[in-house]
Amino acid sequence: MYFRRHKPHNRAMEWWSSDPRIAIRRAGDPARGSCVVYWMQRAQRAFENPALEAAIRAANELRLPVVVFFGLLRTHPVANLRHYIFLVEGLVDTARRLKHRGIGVAIRAVAGGGSARTFVKFCADVNAAMAVTDENPLRHSARWRKDTARFLRVPLLSVDADVIVPSVLLEREQYAARTIRPKIHALLPNYLKPVRNASPLVAWKPSAQAASLEPSMHLLRMVKVDRSVPVVSGIHGGTTRGLAALRRFVGRRLKGYASQRNRPELDATSQLSPYLHFGHLGPHTVAIAVMNADAPARDRAAFLEEVIVRRELAINFVRYNRDYDRLQGCEPWALKTLAAHARDRRSYLHTYRQLERAQTHDPLWNAAQTQMVRNGWMHGYLRMYWAKKILEWSRSPAEAFRTALRLNDRFELDGRDPNGFAGIAWAVGGKHDRAWGPQRPIYGMIRYMSLQNTSRKFNSKAYIARWAAD
Ligand SMILES: Cc1cc2nc3c(=O)[nH]c(=O)nc-3n(C[C@H](O)[C@H](O)[C@H](O)COP(=O)(O)OP(=O)(O)OC[C@H]3O[C@@H](n4cnc5c(N)ncnc54)[C@H](O)[C@@H]3O)c2cc1C
Structure with a gap:
């Protein structure tokens, strides 16, 4: 397919460069191509995901469909079966939601070092007009983005989807909560807004080039991971489960959070950290649900301090301190x-x-x-x-x-x-x-x-x- 008109593409270029959440990793002209590819990494959700929304927006400007690529690592140096089960549960839920929205899904089993190459090849196979990915401040993920930008032939954008205030705006490592807090609070009115779930104008049509592994628990057979750690029962991955946990927390335990959160015998906190870690829930969804909750202001403020200020201080540390793990x-x-x-x-x-x-x-x-x-x-x-x-x-x-x-x-x-x-x-x-x-x-x-x-x-x-x- 040949992209004929240039105006929408110029409009798209304007918003890429004006939104601080978006980094242009590889510039270029998305003038030819059949689809926009989103490489889902940290933000593993089809719900209120700013990176997916950027891909849909670009695709709509270009009148193209969107397909999501997910690379399932065959082995992992640290993660074990309990993590993989949670991840795959989330993936099954996300794939169902994507299909419902007319967005394609392609799951591939990949070797860690070969992730970028597999993705670049996928983009060539489906004739991508451009690619989008989400930011993850950890070292290996930054390397994948760099390698991808080197080898990809079409524009690549990365979107800081799992923070509220784009981490680039903080510019350098912040010393402590007291130094980052005023900066974050000053920027929150611009960024603490609901994320849309836009509809793609063009639905994805399955193709042989984008053949996918079946998004089911059978994916676990593809991976060779440490099975020596007991699997956790009573908690399941996925946006649907995460939203239910968020509703339970806001409805039953947010009231009293400020005074009871440091009492481990009470289970008074949200226990949302696994959902936030795997990106099954985004921070906007959690923060806005708490802001709008019918709970005392003191409890809402105490929770927002944790999920925004403390969490984004940690992300700032990892993004700007190269020795974050030693x-x-x-x-x-x-x-x-x-x-x-x-x-x-x-x-x-x-x-x-x-x-x-x-x-x-x-x-x-x-x-x-x-x-x-x-x-x-x-x-x-x-x-x-x-x-x-x-x-x-x-x-x-x-x-x-x-x-x-x-x-x-x-x-x-x-x-x-x-x-x-x-x-x-x-x-x-x-x-x-x-x-x-x-x-x-x-x-x-x-x-x-x-x-x-x-x-x-x-x-x-x-x-x-x-x-x-x-
Ligand atoms: C030694 C140590 C190790 C930790 N390891 C991890 C880890 O591996 N993964 C992880 O997500 N958190 C970690 N934390 C931070 C924090 O303890 C957990 O995020 C929190 O206890 C998770 O429970 P919750 O979701 O019920 O938190 P809630 O009290 O309900 O808070 C809501 C969310 O706010 C964020 N948050 C809460 N406390 C902190 C904090 N101190 N720093 C940054 N963000 C915070 C989390 O995203 C959390 O899910 C660690 C803290 C310490 C001191």
Whole structure:
């Protein structure tokens, strides 16, 4: 198919370059082509997804259909079966919603290193006029985008779909919540708006070139992943499930969130993090539901602080700090104080195996670890305590960082997320925090949490009884 008129394409070029959510990774003229391809990566949803909407908008300007490409990694260095089940459940739901909207879906099993090449080949097979993808600040994904832009012959746009304030507007790494908060709040009126679910003008017609793997749970047979971690029951992936969880939270637990969110025995938080991590829900959907809820202003504000300010601070950290997954990414004052205490005597040294099996001397820590292993989710208040104790019981802060990350990413359904890198950097290396006196063994000036104090702040006996390891 040959694209005849130039005016709509010029109009499209104008909005690409004027919207800060959109980065032009590869420029060029989408004058020829049969479709617009959207490479769905982090924003794995067909609902209120700004990247999909950008693809539809471009396709409508060009009078072309949209097809979504999804590369299912055959193997993964960290993710295991519990993550893959959640992901594929989401994919099945998303594929159903896409088909309903007249949008094509092509799922391909890919090797991690070959993702960009497979995508570029797909674009050639379907004669793409242009391609769109979504941003993910993690290193490997940034590399895929770079490789794709190098080899693709048509324009490539990437859309920052999983933040409310486009992360490019913050320009550099922000020091702490107190420095990013005023910047985010100043920009929110421009960006905290409902995302449309526009209709494509031209429906996709299935073709041999875009043949897809069947979006079903059988996809799990295609992957060769670690099956040693128990599968989580009672939580399922997908936008439909995520929206139901959001409705339950807003209807029943948002009221009281500000005062009860740090009480792990109550399950007072949203537990939406796995849906946000896999992009089954977007932050706009969650934030707007909470803003419009019939709950006290104090509770709504406390939740919005977490899902907007804290979450986007974590994304800012990963986007602008190249050492986001190691101790070196923390501030010089923190590295200095940890180094000064590196040789302090450790009262307990627990091996990785003991930690993984929740076999430490600390019943609260063991309960938190057990919650994570069984449920794929640990309460946020205990994540802080849990990681700080790993610092206390490891031979060095760098080893503690690695151990915490390994356990977190292996067992949390929401693992491998910017929030995890920032949370561990906060707990072990004082990231986004300040120095706390007096100096303590091992911690130096890093904020300390004791078993006694932490246990007093909530009904720790009830929590331990619930999660006591068998
Ligand atoms: C050591 C440590 C490790 C962590 N690992 C992860 C992780 O792997 N993945 C992950 O998503 N979060 C992680 N967090 C951040 C936070 O603990 C979880 O996002 C939160 O507990 C998830 O539960 P929820 O959805 O019920 O949160 P809610 O209290 O209901 O908050 C709603 C949403 O706001 C965001 N949010 C809440 N707290 C934070 C925070 N402190 N920082 C950034 N965003 C936040 C999350 O997206 C969350 O889903 C970690 C924190 C620490 C201290």
